[in-house]
Amino acid sequence: MRTTPSRLSRSRRVLAVGLACALALSVTACSKSKDSKAQTGPVTITVSHGYTDNEAKELTVQVGQWNAKNPTSKVALVFNGGNDGALQKTVAGFTAGNYPDVAYEFGSSAAQLSRQPKLVDLTSTVKAAAFNWNDFYPSERDAATVGGKVVGIPALVDNLSLVYNKKLFAAAGIAAPTNSWTWPQFRAAAAKLTDSATHTYGWSYINDGSEDTVWRYLAMLWQAGGDLLSSDNSKPVFDSPAGLAALTQLRDMAVTDKSVYLDSGNGNYANLFNSGKIAMLWTGPWDLSSINADIDYGVAYLPGYNGNHETISGPDLYLAFDHSSHRADVAVQFIQWLTSAPVHLEFAIATGDLPLRKSETSLPDYSKFLTKFPGDKVFVDNLDNVKHVRPNIAAYAEVSTAIAQMVQSVLLGQKPPQQALDAARDQVTSALAGQ
Known part of the structure; x- marks a missing residue:
C-alpha cells in the first residue's frame, strides 16, 4: 500500500x-x-x-x-x-x-x-x-x-488537483474536466452530477474544521487574486473581493445547489468516490492508491478563476x-x-x-x-501552479482555526459569506496581535 x-x-x-x-x-x-x-x-x-x-x-x-x-x-x-x-x-x-x-x-x-x-x-x-x-x-x-x-x-x-470519475461524467453526458476549466463550469458540472434521490454528489469538501478545510479555500482565494495576510504577516487581507468570491462559490455549490458532500473528516469521501457516489475530489497524490482498480479516473488542474489555476502545496x-x-x-x-x-x-x-x-x-x-x-x-x-505558501508564523494555528470556522459556517449555511468573512477577520486580527 x-x-x-x-x-x-x-x-x-x-x-x-x-x-x-x-x-x-x-x-x-x-x-x-x-x-x-x-x-x-x-x-x-x-x-x-x-x-x-x-x-x-x-x-x-x-x-x-x-x-x-x-x-x-x-x-x-x-x-x-x-x-x-x-x-x-x-x-x-x-x-x-x-x-x-x-x-x-x-x-x-x-x-x-x-x-x-x-x-x-x-x-x-x-x-x-x-x-x-x-x-x-x-x-x-x-x-x-x-x-x-x-x-x-x-x-x-x-498539491491539490481535480480527480474525477470518468464513467460518471460519460453517463451524465458531460465532457471531462480540462486544465482550463473555470469555476462556473465546475459548478455546473457538479450540479448536473448530483442526484439527491441516489445520494450522489458532484463534489466533496472536507468540513471538519481542520487544515484540510482551510486548504481548498486558500487555493480559491489565491486564484481570485487575494491573499490570506499582508506581506509582512501583520494583518488579515482575506476580507476582500477575492475572499468573498471564493466563499460565495462555496455557498452557491453547498447551500444553493446542494452538490457538495461535506465530509466530517473520517475519510468517507474516499469510500463514496469508489462506490460512484461522488464524481469529483480536490485531493492530492496520497489518495490515488486508495482508488479501486475498477474506477476509471482522470486528473486535471483545479478549476480556475479568470484563467488562474493556482493550487496549494x-x-x-x-x-x-x-x-x-x-x-x-x-x-x-x-x-x-x-x-x-x-x-x-x-x-x-x-x-x-x-x-x-x-x-x-x-x-x-x-x-x-x-x-x-x-x-x-x-x-x-x-x-x-503553486505560487503561494501558507505564512510561516507562530500564530498560524490560530489563523487556520479562524479560517476553518469561517468556511464551515458558510458550507453549513449558518452564515452568509460576508458575515463569515467579517467574523474571521476579527479573530485573525486578535491572533496576530498576540504574536
Whole structure:
C-alpha cells in the first residue's frame, strides 16, 4: 500500500494547534546536550521520522546504502510514532536532552521550531553550488524559510488537483474536466452530477474544521487574486473581493445547489468516490492508491478563476539539530544526499511520492516513475501552479482555526459569506496581535 506522511486525509495535513505554547516553554527549558563537545571520530546520528509501509521500507533501504558508503558517519532511524505527533515528540526531546539530529516535520511546524536554539541554520549551506537550492520547487524553498532564514530541507511535496470519475461524467453526458476549466463550469458540472434521490454528489469538501478545510479555500482565494495576510504577516487581507468570491462559490455549490458532500473528516469521501457516489475530489497524490482498480479516473488542474489555476502545496521538511558541530555536519551531509535528485527519484519510484527537485523529471528513470504511477503526472506538472505558501508564523494555528470556522459556517449555511468573512477577520486580527 502506498502511503505518504503529510496530509490530514491520512490523519494528515495537520497543524500542531496546541503546541506553540509548549514549544515556547521547551525552548527556555531546554537543557544543554551532554554531547556538546566537538567530535572528529566515528559518529552515528539519529533521524526521527513517522514513515510507515512503503516509505518506511524504502527509507530503511536508503539509510542502508548511506551506511555502507559511510562506515564512520552512520545513520540510525528512530520511528516517532507517526508524523502527526512529530512536533510534540521533538519538543519533548529538547526538554529531555535526547532530541534527534534530524527530524521529519510538517512544514507548518517550521515557524515554531525556528525559535529553537539547537536548530541548525542552513541559510549559508544551501547557497553552495553543489546544493543546487534553486532545483527545489519555489513552494518548497518558501516553506523552508522563516524570517529570511532557511530552517529545513524539503522532504516531501504535493498539491491539490481535480480527480474525477470518468464513467460518471460519460453517463451524465458531460465532457471531462480540462486544465482550463473555470469555476462556473465546475459548478455546473457538479450540479448536473448530483442526484439527491441516489445520494450522489458532484463534489466533496472536507468540513471538519481542520487544515484540510482551510486548504481548498486558500487555493480559491489565491486564484481570485487575494491573499490570506499582508506581506509582512501583520494583518488579515482575506476580507476582500477575492475572499468573498471564493466563499460565495462555496455557498452557491453547498447551500444553493446542494452538490457538495461535506465530509466530517473520517475519510468517507474516499469510500463514496469508489462506490460512484461522488464524481469529483480536490485531493492530492496520497489518495490515488486508495482508488479501486475498477474506477476509471482522470486528473486535471483545479478549476480556475479568470484563467488562474493556482493550487496549494504543503511541503514537509527535514530539520537538523545541533548536538555537536561534527554530528551537525554529518546530519546536513545526509539530508543533502537523501534529497539529491537521483537518490530521491529512487524513493519516488518506490513510493509514488512526487519528485522534490525539478531535475528529477529530466533523469532517465523518471519514465519508470510515470509508468508505475501514471496518475501522478498531472500532480507533478501542477507543482508549477503553486505560487503561494501558507505564512510561516507562530500564530498560524490560530489563523487556520479562524479560517476553518469561517468556511464551515458558510458550507453549513449558518452564515452568509460576508458575515463569515467579517467574523474571521476579527479573530485573525486578535491572533496576530498576540504574536
